[in-house]
Amino acid sequence: MNQRFDEDRAELEAHLAERVRAYVELGETPEQAALSAYEKFGDIRSELRKLLWRRRLRSPFATACVGFAVSATMMSLVSESPFQMALVFNLLGFPAGRWLRKQKKQVSFFLLGIFLSAILHSLLYLCGKISISIPIIVFFHLMIPYASWFGTWTKEWESSLLWKNWIEREEGMRYEIAKRLRY
Amino acid sequence: MARELPRNDIPIFILAVLEAGDAHGYAIAREIDRRCDGGVVLRDGALYPALRALEDDGLVASEWQTADSGGPPRRVYRLTDEGKLEAARRAALWRGYAKNVERILGNLGGASHEPAL
Numbered sequence: 068m069n070q071r072f073d074e075d076r077a078e079l080e081a082h083l084a085e086r087v088r089a090y091v092e093l094g095e096t097p098e099q100a101a102l103s104a105y106e107k108f109g110d111i112r113s114e115l116r117k118l119l120w121r122r123r124l125r126s127p128f129a130t131a132c133v134g135f136a137v138s139a140t141m142m143s144l145v146s147e148s149p150f151q152m153a154l155v156f157n158l159l160g161f162p163a164g165r166w167l168r169k170q171k172k173q174v175s176f177f178l179l180g181i182f183l184s185a186i187l188h189s190l191l192y193l194c195g196k197i198s199i200s201i202p203i204i205v206f207f208h209l210m211i212p213y214a215s216w217f218g219t220w221t222k223e224w225e226s227s228l229l230w231k232n233w234i235e236r237e238e239g240m241r242y243e244i245a246k247r248l249r250y
Numbered sequence: 251m252a253r254e255l256p257r258n259d260i261p262i263f264i265l266a267v268l269e270a271g272d273a274h275g276y277a278i279a280r281e282i283d284r285r286c287d288g289g290v291v292l293r294d295g296a297l298y299p300a301l302r303a304l305e306d307d308g309l310v311a312s313e314w315q316t317a318d319s320g321g322p323p324r325r326v327y328r329l330t331d332e333g334k335l336e337a338a339r340r341a342a343l344w345r346g347y348a349k350n351v352e353r354i355l356g357n358l359g360g361a362s363h364e365p366a367l
Contacts (some may be wrong), residue, residue: 109295
């Protein structure tokens with residue numbers, strides 16, 4: 068994941084450097100050119116974040132989670148042995164999850180709520196406390212309308228860890244580009 | 251005032267540029283700018299999520315290449331066979347759509363290119 072992330076960053080930096088060079092050739096000062104290039108590019112952090120999340124959501128692990136979540140939840144509502152049935156129906160849930168994610172990016176966060184409810188339900192079922200799980204499922208299903216907020220919050224939290232040093236690095240990059248072009 | 255290119259429209263622009271030959275991200279952005287001639291504005295950053303989406307769908311393939319001039323390596327994109335077919339299909343859809351819009355607009359604004367329905 069980190070290697071792909073570094074590749075993305077290298078690609079975006081190379082793009083920016085070329086854009087800066089082009090503006091300099093058009094007669095702008097290096098500082099002006101760097102600013103113009105950033106303006107033309109848009110928010111680098113946001114674009115890189117999109118690339119990162121795109122990879123994550125398309126990973127086999129995420130796909131498996133989505134497939135399991137859908138099948139486990141569906142089976143928990145109709146079967147006496149949801150955990151076993153979920154494993155069987157995961158074979159159906161897997162392609163369904165892939166298709167869903169292709170249709171809408173945010174659907175993964177929507178399904179995360181279902182996934183959590185399925186895990187809890189399965190655990191409680193295995194412990195023989197099936198009746199307790201029903202309010203928990205209802206709770207997670209009620210959480211679905213807040214899924215987009217949850218997704219945003221998760222992204223911010225995740226990116227605050229991942230991008231801890233990015234702001235400084237981005238500032239450094241701007242300085243480096245301007246410095247390199249100064250002579 | 252130039253309109254910003256909607257993100258959903260970017261993939262067909264990329265396919266159109268790559269149809270003419272392999273290119274790296276910056277070259278694609280520059281070519282789109284050149285073809286639009288300032289009519290629409292492409293935010294360079296929006297290009298990359300679209301390129302990844304096309305790559306994930308198997309329409310575009312990429313590889314890192316070292317520049318002959320000794321510059322930094324670049325990821326060069328090319329259309330796959332599937333991408334060429336898809337580019338032709340999407341182009342036909344777009345042309346059909348544009349033609350229909352033109353028909354619906356009719357003489358509105360006094361600049362009709364197609365007869366009104």
